[in-house]
Amino acid sequence: MAVHKSYCRNCSASCGVEVEVDGNRIVAIRGDSDHPISRGYICNKGQSSRELHNGEDRLLAAQKLQPDGRYAPIESMAALEEVADRLRALIETHGPRAVGLYYGTGACFNGLSYGMARTWLSGCGSPEHYSSFTVDQSAKWICLSRMGQFATGKPFIDDLDVMLIAGINPVISHLGFPISPMPMADSMRRIKRSRERGAELIVVDPRRTETARQADLFLQILPGEDAVLFAAMIRLILDRRLENTSFCSRFVTSIDKLREAVDDFTPDLAAARTGVDADLILAAAEMFATAPRQSASSGTGTNMSAHSNLAEHLLECLNALCGGYRRAGDPMRATGGIFDLVPTTETVIPPNRGWESGPQLRSVDAGLLNGEFPTSRLPDEILHSGEDRLRALVVSGGNPASAIGDPARTSAALKLLELLVVIDPRMTETARMAHYVIPTKLPYERQDLTITQDNWFPYDFAQFSDASLTPPAGMLDDWEVFWELGRLMQIPMEFRTGPYGVSIYRGPLDMTVRPSTLEMLRLACRDSRLGPDDLIDHPSGRVVSEGHNVAAAEHDDGHRLDVCPSDVFDEIRVLRGEVARETGYRYRLTTRRAVSVVNSSFQNAARVVARHPIAPVFMHPDDVANELLANGERVEIPSPSGCVVARVTEDAGMRRGVVSMPPCWGTADPNDGETSLTTALVSLDDGLEAINFMPIQSGIHVNVVRSRRGAAAEASATS
Numbered sequence: 198m199a200v201h202k203s204y205c206r207n208c209s210a211s212c213g214v215e216v217e218v219d220g221n222r223i224v225a226i227r228g229d230s231d232h233p234i235s236r237g238y239i240c241n242k243g244q245s246s247r248e249l250h251n252g253e254d255r256l257l258a259a260q261k262l263q264p265d266g267r268y269a270p271i272e273s274m275a276a277l278e279e280v281a282d283r284l285r286a287l288i289e290t291h292g293p294r295a296v297g298l299y300y301g302t303g304a305c306f307n308g309l310s311y312g313m314a315r316t317w318l319s320g321c322g323s324p325e326h327y328s329s330f331t332v333d334q335s336a337k338w339i340c341l342s343r344m345g346q347f348a349t350g351k352p353f354i355d356d357l358d359v360m361l362i363a364g365i366n367p368v369i370s371h372l373g374f375p376i377s378p379m380p381m382a383d384s385m386r387r388i389k390r391s392r393e394r395g396a397e398l399i400v401v402d403p404r405r406t407e408t409a410r411q412a413d414l415f416l417q418i419l420p421g422e423d424a425v426l427f428a429a430m431i432r433l434i435l436d437r438r439l440e441n442t443s444f445c446s447r448f449v450t451s452i453d454k455l456r457e458a459v460d461d462f463t464p465d466l467a468a469a470r471t472g473v474d475a476d477l478i479l480a481a482a483e484m485f486a487t488a489p490r491q492s493a494s495s496g497t498g499t500n501m502s503a504h505s506n507l508a509e510h511l512l513e514c515l516n517a518l519c520g521g522y523r524r525a526g527d528p529m530r531a532t533g534g535i536f537d538l539v540p541t542t543e544t545v546i547p548p549n550r551g552w553e554s555g556p557q558l559r560s561v562d563a564g565l566l567n568g569e570f571p572t573s574r575l576p577d578e579i580l581h582s583g584e585d586r587l588r589a590l591v592v593s594g595g596n597p598a599s600a601i602g603d604p605a606r607t608s609a610a611l612k613l614l615e616l617l618v619v620i621d622p623r624m625t626e627t628a629r630m631a632h633y634v635i636p637t638k639l640p641y642e643r644q645d646l647t648i649t650q651d652n653w654f655p656y657d658f659a660q661f662s663d664a665s666l667t668p669p670a671g672m673l674d675d676w677e678v679f680w681e682l683g684r685l686m687q688i689p690m691e692f693r694t695g696p697y698g699v700s701i702y703r704g705p706l707d708m709t710v711r712p713s714t715l716e717m718l719r720l721a722c723r724d725s726r727l728g729p730d731d732l733i734d735h736p737s738g739r740v741v742s743e744g745h746n747v748a749a750a751e752h753d754d755g756h757r758l759d760v761c762p763s764d765v766f767d768e769i770r771v772l773r774g775e776v777a778r779e780t781g782y783r784y785r786l787t788t789r790r791a792v793s794v795v796n797s798s799f800q801n802a803a804r805v806v807a808r809h810p811i812a813p814v815f816m817h818p819d820d821v822a823n824e825l826l827a828n829g830e831r832v833e834i835p836s837p838s839g840c841v842v843a844r845v846t847e848d849a850g851m852r853r854g855v856v857s858m859p860p861c862w863g864t865a866d867p868n869d870g871e872t873s874l875t876t877a878l879v880s881l882d883d884g885l886e887a888i889n890f891m892p893i894q895s896g897i898h899v900n901v902v903r904s905r906r907g908a909a910a911e912a913s914a915t916s
């Protein structure tokens with residue numbers, strides 16, 4: 198038996214862990230109480246790594262699709278040679294845009310992989326970069342590209358008096374800083390501690406979530422109405438002159454236009470549309486705006502429902518009006534342990550509408566967002582009839598077959614690809630359509646460094662992890678797959694690395710001999726504050742400094758947060774004019790994260806299947822009774838776009854008329870009438886946002902009806 202310190206790679210919290218190993222098996226994964234951030238915390242989904250490392254649901258060898266439709270094992274390097282030949286041939290015949298990359302959430306926390314994947318794609322000369330983020334919270338990218346961004350970012354929970362959070366449930370999802378002031382690791386304890394010192398929490402969510410139970414004000418909103426709520430709050434704040442005038446006059450522009458745009462969003466109108474009492478809306482606006490230090494933020498709920506870009510923009514206007522950012526004199530807390538990149542001087546990074554110039558998609562007028570094309574358009578880019586269509590896709594750490602709406606169209610597109618390569622430790626729904634599947638080393642089998650998540654810790658912190666287990670023979674690391682593809686294709690490999698969304702140039706790679714992971718980590722951190730060698734003797738990670746304070750700018754550079762550019766003004770007016778239509782659907786289906794799984798990962802784990810043979814649908818007990826259903830009953834859930842099955846799970850925290858389900862659950866086979874995959878309910882044609890083409894993935898119109906199969910089974914049991 199041996200115990201190794203490491204960190205969990207199942208979500209962005211990156212909690213410190215102790216992995217107890219017997220031979221080459223994991224006996225236990227425990228929270229590391231010496232870890233300065235997670236301090237011994239570990240969650241259910243972090244524990245799920247044990248069974249995966251011990252072989253449950255894991256691929257031990259690369260797979261190649263055979264002419265009879267079955268898969269046969271193949272050496273990873275032999276597979277990559279074949280893949281490289283085909284990619285080169287496709288580029289030669291059809292040009293570089295025939296080849297694309299889909300980068301999912303799974304490999305994000307492999308420190309070298311994300312940079313190496315982008316290095317490979319740009320070596321191919323292709324801009325065809327897709328990722329899960331454009332079907333996640335890309336409203337945040339749209340917001341900062343239209344409004345601009347306050348450079349120092351949002352404060353951490355410990356430095357705030359009032360936090361407003363909408364459509365996010367950090368206690369379960371661990372989504373948090375710096376997207377929101379919420380702590381990622383050990384959220385519940387930290388939220389409680391903040392409340393004990395007097396901080397107040399406003400939660401906007403259709404469900405009384407685990408986080409909402411800690412709220413001082415809970416606004417149980419109808420899904421898809423966040424934009425209306427924030428418009429009304431803005432109107433109240435401006436009417437009562439509660440904005441932070443010194444912040445506004447120095448850093449904000451277009452306030453008069455914003456005032457005009459939201460003018461008729463009265464509390465009564467907002468109450469009627471959002472389902473939240475007018476008094477509560479007023480109380481929330483007052484609590485937020487009158488606090489000495491406040492900040493508002495959102496998660497997937499707000500970013501996946503109707504009007505997501507506008508909702509995010511108006512939420513951020515609350516911060517712009519009240520100064521909800523790290524301001525002069527405030528503790529900065531973190532600038533990134535390794536790369537030290539977050540600015541510490543007050544200024545505005547001006548709006549840049551990146552999508553208006555540069556390469557465009559073929560199937561629709563859409564440009565790049567932060568260097569990525571909108572993923573909801575990926576199927577149409579493959580199904581396009583043009584010569585220059587997308588013909589080959591490399592999927593790394595993602596499961597687009599389950600993540601993109603309209604599974605019939607998405608899987609038809611994926612199957613039409615001339616080459617689909619999936620890099621994933623598991624035989625995912627996407628892998629089942631692939632020509633090659635390349636499994637890679639699991640987290641506790643590789644050396645790794647907190648590169649991707651460098652600026653997501655609330656302190657300047659970094660951690661290096663050594664391997665605790667020996668990987669199966671021939672298993673490559675994720676970054677090695679892209680390095681080998683680059684070598685075999687003989688393309689230029691100009692190495693880029695850095696935290697998520699940032700690209701730091703490290704020069705051309707020497708492709709003669711593959712370096713070790715440690716050598717690559719050293720190269721990634723060259724000229725940085727910390728590198729692997731500074732961390733090897735700190736097995737629980739290292740906090741470098743907590744000393745920064747935000748500085749005031751020496752001169753005014755003229756940059757301002759634009760709270761009401763003309764397209765936003767128009768969107769607000771359209772929102773105002775919208776009238777509810779009778780749809781024939783009685784419920785709104787919202788999305789919610791499930792405790793023991795990460796999207797499509799770990800659903801097949803025995804302990805998950807034992808609890809949830811099919812996905813749960815959470816419903817208010819009165820709605821269950823009203824539909825003459827019973828807790829535990831199997832139901833069908835049709836939307837205008839498709840139908841899924843689920844098992845009724847009573848949840849008194851749901852709003853009446855709203856049900857919720859975890860995403861990415863079940864098969865992506867469009868002929869499987871038994872799947873729980875909520876993307877089957879998502880349209881890729883109706884209700885898409887402008888610019889990022891974000892589909893409506895939450896607040897979907899549905900009905901909940903007794904399952905015909907369930908009824909038939911019952912009838913035969915009683916006859």
Ligand SMILES: Nc1nc2c(c(=O)[nH]1)N[C@H]1C(S)=C(S)[C@@H](COP(=O)(O)OP(=O)(O)OC[C@H]3O[C@@H](n4cnc5c(=O)[nH]c(N)nc54)[C@H](O)[C@@H]3O)O[C@H]1N2
Pocket residue numbers: 300301302303304307329330332333334497501593594595596597599600601602620621622623625637638639640675788789795796797798860861875876879894895
């Ligand atoms: N209707 C609806 N649709 C949604 C959502 C929703 O709420 N509702 N949510 C959206 C969101 S937020 C997301 S993020 C996407 C999901 O987006 P994806 O990232 O495409 O899907 P995941 O299921 O998270 O797939 C992650 C994969 O990474 C693999 N993996 C884990 N670790 C590693 C590793 O170290 N290396 C490699 N190579 N692979 C690894 C896992 O086995 C898994 O197959 O779905 C989106 N789609």
Ligand SMILES: Nc1nc2c(c(=O)[nH]1)N[C@H]1C(S)=C(S)[C@@H](COP(=O)(O)OP(=O)(O)OC[C@H]3O[C@@H](n4cnc5c(=O)[nH]c(N)nc54)[C@H](O)[C@@H]3O)O[C@H]1N2
Pocket residue numbers: 208242302333363364365366367369370371372401402403404406418419420421422423495496497498499502503787788789790791792793794795796857895896
């Ligand atoms: N346990 C677990 N953790 C995860 C994941 C997982 O699958 N399981 N996935 C990871 C990924 S990829 C992501 S992106 C993050 C997501 O992290 P979060 O954004 O925190 O996701 P959820 O926990 O689903 O919280 C979304 C909340 O939005 C609410 N909501 C839905 N529709 C609306 C709406 O229209 N308006 C408002 N105001 N609220 C709404 C839902 O009720 C829910 O409480 O979680 C990550 N962490």
Ligand code: SF4
Pocket residue numbers: 205206207208209210211212238239240241242243244371381382383
């Ligand atoms: S919150 Fe859970 S899944 Fe995320 S890093 Fe920590 S233990 Fe892992």
Ligand SMILES: [Mo]
Pocket residue numbers: 302329333
């Ligand atoms: Mo996500």
